[in-house]
Amino acid sequence: MVDTCVRLVRDHGLDGLKVDFLDESMAYADDGRGDVGRALALLLSDLRTALESVGTDLLLELRQPYVGPGMAAYGNMLRAVDCPADAVANQLRTIDTALLAPGGAFHSDPLMWDTTAPVEAAARQLIGALRSVPQVSVRLDALPPSHAEALHFWLAQ
Structure with missing residues (x-):
């Protein structure tokens, strides 16, 4: 292996x-x-x-589900488990990951949203990942201007 x-x-x-x-x-x-x-x-x-x-x-x-203090010796990128397009689950799982592996960087599940939806859909995904390193998984070159502005704003936070 x-x-x-x-x-x-x-x-x-x-x-x-x-x-x-x-x-x-x-x-x-x-x-x-x-x-x-x-x-x-x-x-x-x-x-x-x-x-x-x-x-x-x-x-x-x-x-997750195998992230914890003992695993920090092996991995250097700890990530929330899959929760595609679910901002609330992503927020909870990133908080859980942070509590399981204190002192290290932890990442959200890749963020995705419908680019034809209102900008609030994008903002919800970004806000849900604020406590982690967000992984943006939408095509940046295909974002409508309002979504690009929201992405820029929330990543700057």
């Missing part, structure tokens, strides 16, 4: 990886082959070390 991740980063010039499979590993918790938590800690430690050998500023994104 580690070799595959390092090869992907090297071969494709990636800035980092999103680790998005840890919760699935619990399917092996009762298979009699040992402690899954220890195996995951070893995997993440090896992955972090191997990625640092490729570049020291690579991103390793971890997201």
Whole structure:
């Protein structure tokens, strides 16, 4: 697994990886082959070390539900779990992430909204992510002027 991740980063010039499979590993918790938590800690430690050998500023994104104080040693980009276009859920999940991993940067779920909707729809998404690093996931070159103004205003906050 580690070799595959390092090869992907090297071969494709990636800035980092999103680790998005840890919760699935619990399917092996009762298979009699040992402690899954220890195996995951070893995997993440090896992955972090191997990625640092490729570049020291690579991103390793971890997201809920497996973000917490113990995970900060492995990931340097902690993110709220998926909640597409749901500003309230994004706000709650970014607050939860901040409480689980104090002292680190934490990111919202990517923000999206209907660019044909009133500007308030865009503002709701941006306000919901104010306590985090917002990840804007709409085409900036396709935003109506009012949405671009709202984006500029709320990001400046």
